[in-house]
Amino acid sequence: MTFARYFRGAATVAGLCMGTTALADVTAGQVWGDFKSYLQGFGYEITADETQTGDGLTVSNVTMVMEMPEGAGTARVTVPELSFSETGDGSVEMTMPNMSTTTYNVDVEGEGDSSGEIDVVQNDFVMLVSGSPGDMVYNYSATDMQMAFKNLMVDGKPVDVAVARVEMRNLEGQSNSKVTDLRRTEQTMRAGSMGYDIDMADPEGGSGRLVMKGAVSAIEFAGTATTPTEAVDTNDMNAMLESGFGVEGNFTHSGSTTEFSFDEDASTVSGTVVSKSGSLGVRMDAGQLGYTVGSNDVTLNVTSSDLPFPVEMAMADSQLKFEMPVTPSEDPQDFALAIKLGDFVMSDMIWSMFDPAGQLPRDPATIAVDLTGTARLDAPIMDPEAMESAEAPGELRTLTIGDLVLRLAGAELTGAGDFTFDNSDTSTFDGMPRPEGALNLKLVGGNTLLDTLVAMGFVPQEQATGVRMMMGLFAVPGEGEDTLTSRIEVNEQGHVLANGQRLR
Incomplete structure (x- = not known):
């Protein structure tokens, strides 16, 4: 079963709802006008009743409707009332009711439809805006902000949900928005903590039930967003990027459980996941x-009715980095992919399943690879039709293996290398552009590990031979005991060599 599809639309809408709280201007009328302009730039259609007051403007019966990208459905946000009060010193205070409601309807082709409501509750929310037209500074705070999901439906059937709630406490932030031909917004945000509580049945109608509770401490965010000042078609992400849309930001936290x-x-599965700190970064523009994701000092404890003992694992460092070009260019563009699972350990109970005598070293294991390179992109990545084409969307030009590490059971393999690719020659390597370059490898402890596996009966002697x-x-012997080195080369003729000896 899967819970991810159900929450996809809800999470998107919730993010949009929270993101709209950082907009205002220096007069009441300008605040409301800027608020509408910002949201209309994302494709919202806005209706409301406006009433002038002695110190500003009251806007009631606010309805904001947006068609989701790729025809996936609609989101409707309703707010009973917004108040914009001029303080008399050139700034504006914006207040809103404690609760607003968002309804959504998501229909993704091939995945069915889902719908529901999100109640957003903000306690002691205060926003004060200062600055000048075209260069505003927004300061806001709230003692807590909650989002509660209700009336959830999947494929026309109600979902049994006891609770589905997210809460942030001691929230404060600042947003600086500058408007020229584009709107550029720089933001910082801090929250003392965030908690979530979920208790729901399988949205797909199965017999399963998920219960999850968690907390994240000391959340911080810093980032920028660039948005067009004119309305754009949100169904065409490539057009949005070409019109100047872009986001870049980084979240950090100081512990999660x-x-x-x-x-x-x-069958029953339960457990806990704890990390000491973590981060999440994102960048998307033309x-x-x-994306970058990282966690430090992660521990996992799982018990299952199908297992005779608990599963206990820990990892000191986990990292994922992914970067790629988005729009076509005649010139090569950079890409990167890096993965690291550092100092991974597991309990002796797990080890004893396949090594009861303790013959294998149980030192922490590490897997890491760091790839960078350049590629020429011929079609927009955000264009679904181009990505569904049978032809490759571009050409790989260079590849650098900056760091390759595999450390496990007392053995260690490391490596690094560089390659270039001739895209005019796809016959030498059977449809693949011909590489040219070298990869240097070093293996320490490989023979010792192989001997141990033979002694344990995992590897027959003839296979070990x-x-x-x-x-x-x-490979050839290297410096030090039980050390092998290898240099794998591909020359300009397409020959493959190992330590100078031709293999192909």
Whole structure:
């Protein structure tokens, strides 16, 4: 079963709802006009009743409707009343009711439809805007902000939800918005904590039930957003990027804890996930799409009715980095992919399943790879039709393997290399552009590990002999005990060599 599809539309709408709280201007009329202009730039249609007051403007019966990208459905936000009060010193105070409601209807082709409501509650929310037209500074705070999901439906059937709630406490932030031909907004935000509480049945109609509670402490965000001042078609992401849309930001936290349990039929899985700190970064503009995710000191404890013992694992460092070009260019553009699972350990109970005698070293394991390079993009990544084409959307030009590490059970493999690619030659390597370059590898402790696996009965002796023959073909002895090195080269003729000996 999957809970991800159900929450996709809800999460998108909730993010939009929270993001709209950082807009205002220096007079009441300008505030409301700027508020509408900003949201209309994202495709919202806005209706409301306006009433002039002695110190500003009151806007009631506010309705904001947006068609979701790719025809996936609609989002409707209703706010009973917004108040814009001029303070007399050139600034404006914006207040809103404690609760507003968002309804959404998501219909993704091939995945069915879902709908629901989100109640957004803000306590002691205050926003004060200062500055000058075209260069505003918004300061806001709230003791807490809650989002509660209700009346959830999937494929026309109600979902049994006891609770689905997210809450942020001690929220404060600042937003500086400058408007020229584009709107550029620089934001910082801090929250003392965030908690979430979910108790719901399987949205797909199965017998399973998910219960999850969690908390995240000391959340901070810093980022920028660039948006067009004119309305754009939100169904065409490529057009949005070409018109100047872009976001870049980074979230950090100082600790998180999640408790979960899942019951289905006679099976039960429960556990906890704890991390000491973490981060999430994102960038999307006409130049590049990128994500970075990191966690430190992660521990996982899981118990299952199908397992005779608890599963306990820990990892000191986990990192993921992904960057790629978005729009076509005649010149090569940079890309990157890096993955690291650092100092991974697991409990002795797990080790004892396949190594009860403790013959294998149980040192922390690490897997890491860092790839960078350049590629020429011929079609927009955000164009679905172009991505569905049978032809490759571009050409790989260069690839650098900056860091390759595999450290496990007492053995360590490291490597680095550089390659260029000739896209005019796709016959030498059977449809692949011909590479040219070299990869340098070093293996320490490989023979010792192989001997141990033979002694444990995991690897038959005849297979181990074959492995040693292969290592002798591809590698040569290096400095130090049980050390092998190898240089794998591909020359301009397409020949593959290992330590100078031709293999192909």
